[in-house]
Amino acid sequence: MGSNNTRGMSPRQKMINLMYIVLTAMLALNVSSDVLEGFVQVEEGLSRSNQNIAARNNAIYNRLEEFAIQNPSKGQIWFDKAKQVRQRTEKLHQLMDSLKTAIAIEADGPDADPRNLVNQDDLESASLVMLKPGKRRGGTHLRTSIDVYREFLATLFADSVHRANIRAALATEPVAKSGNAMPIPWEESLFEGKPVVAAVTMLTKLQSDVRYAEGETLAALLNNVDAGDVRVNELNAFVIPQSRNVMRGSRYSANIVLAAVDTTQRPVVYINGNRLQNDNGLYETVPGSTGTFDYKGYLEVPHGDGTVTRHDFQSSYTVIEPTASPGCLGALGLTADKLFLECCLVWFA
Template identity: 50%
Template sequence: MAIKKRPVSPRQKMINLMYVVLMAMLALNVSTEVLNGFSIVEESLSRTTANSAKENQVIYDDFSEQLKANPAKVKAWFDKAQAVRRMSDSLYNFADELKVAIVKEADGEDGDVKNIVGKEDLEAANQVMLAPGRGRGRKLYDAINSFRERILAMVTDPTQKAIISSNLSTDVPHNIQTMGKNWQEYMFEDMPVAAAVTLLSKLQSDVRYAEGEVLHTLVSNIDLKDIRVNSLNAFVIPNSQTIVRGDKFSAHIVMAAVDTTQVPEIYIGNRKMNLKDGLYETVCSRTGDFTLAGYIEMLNGNGERVRRDFSQKYTVVDPSATVSADLMNMLYAGYSNPISVSVPGVPLNKVTATMTGGTLQPVGPGRYIARPTAIGKDVTITVSSTNTGRVQQMGQFTFRVRKLPDPTAYIAMADEHGNPTRYKGGGLPKASLMAADGIGAAIDDGILDIGFRVLSFETVFFDNMGNAVPMVSDGDKFSDRQKTTFRRLARNRRFYISRVTAVGPDGLQRTLPTSMEVIVK
């Protein structure tokens, strides 16, 4: 497997710059709010360190495979790689222990390095690193020096040696502020927790970087980086195979195992192309299916001309998008309406949507919650695509906005199998009636299931003379008077639940126009 040695990335350079700026701001005694910036650097350093660890693990795995294939050749270098791993892990883990100790000193035993509460605490680092008799700063100082000396002995590139030596330096600058201070005092004395943790994270990142440089040096000694190929193939790598009319089709045309000392000749339709970095672009003015075809020519090691054909299909479509309300073909004011948004041929993470007349909140790829604000006022949803690197509007969609319909009152109970059910009128066993606490209300029509809060209701009974006797509830619960009346009801007697007042998720209060007839069985 090829192991590509990469220079310091722009992102890593930016992290280093952010670290320097934040340290400078801290030295100027800026407001403690600035300490939150260390969290950004800490997260970036952690990601960079994790990526370095993954790359190093790939090399370790390749060492293991090479050892199985050729033990005699690889054994010595494999053993050195394992020694590098042990001493790197030792310093890395020690720094990790110190981070935990400092955070727990500031936040207590429940302290979490990833969620520091006392970022501005100036005493925690002093106690852990500089406390007389038990401070661990001197031990860290010695560990860094030992690691640096051993690791530099394994690096042959002077430039890399200088970088590693600078990263792991324990020299103290000579100025008035540092006069008389040792390294650990210079680094951790009166240092806020957030800054101390970031310093240790930077040390961990430097350890993994140095570990990787040594591994690349060891790899080169067993030809692990050499790749010998016996096949050349031409490839077209498009940015997208589905193109919106008026947008660009972009594709990289490359040959596998390219010789970097010579540029291949690319022909499309028997016409030689002058493409920068092999990037081909053309404006797509017609819809339909198209094929990009041609061939690449280059010289092999023997000076022979090698030709490889390539072919790539792509599709050009008209601008289009799809917006559908998950519940029905309208939106309800004051309610969280689920919305699905998609564009044919465009990944969901490249599709965005906005709405007028309310809010549109993303809740997942292609999923939104729409909340219109005004009843009777249409809203417009605009869909855009960033599939080709620029924002392109794909369509606009208008929805009507209406008030939530009235709910239906019910009594919550269980059926003969113990499953929850909603009684909405008709025959009802007296035992079930007596077990019920009150009533609820909801829009429950098979499409919507929206709960309402019942504020009050009435039960209407009829005496032996046929006179109506209304009784008021206790909020959404049956009152004591109502329950006493239930106990006296004979079989086949009926009463009505009416004048139900409820409030929905839209905040509107309403009195239901219908009554529920209850027949006691």
């Protein structure tokens, strides 16, 4: 298999690939039955590993299901995608199990058990099942099924790096081999002339790759549940008066609110079509005349999944002549030379 196929794999998977290659090379040298026993041990180890990976994947899947039940509007869309991943994974896993059984039956007869092969060194059965010309020969059907599965998973990743890792882990490109002028099909490189025990072990290894890809995808879907939320790392209290103009004997009203702020990623503020040139939402203007002035704008808030949401706002302010008494200006919360207005994104408790 090509070296590019190891990108994104865990160290354990890389070690398993290397062991398979070494054992196959030893078979080419007609080494004793100890080599066949080596494949049996690798098969057993892979089967145990697959069970552990499946348990981990089930835990992630169950968390997605629980969240969808608790918060359908937020979690159902991701759980629906997880169900598709689970269904496609199980279908592909079952296909590989059926191919193992077919190879074992070809080698040992109708009562064969892929986990307890008798004719482990049979060099023809795997080729007959996987490479025999026909409408649905096993190898071609397996390759096309993996291709469809791989590209489906890739569509569920927003991150190009993770997409590349999934494609590398489930790569089925033709393989260049010494002595061949042209690369040979993926399925031929894995099953042509291989003993039954090696072919069954390879199918178990492919099942491990599929479980790995399933787990990475489910984990990405779980992360997406909260990816669109605004992250906050600071809480501040603000007083927002309904009016700064208070006459004697009248009522003063103000909203006391809690503002959640992400100090590492400020929203971008636009007022009257112009972007504020600071990151703390401070809007300053010097009025040139008296009267009441309206203004409006919007904030653009970035989210963890790469999307940006827009939040519109509008307000107004009143300007009086600078000849007014300082006490009157103070009551209005204004200064004679400059007006300060601050725009805040606020979540009300």
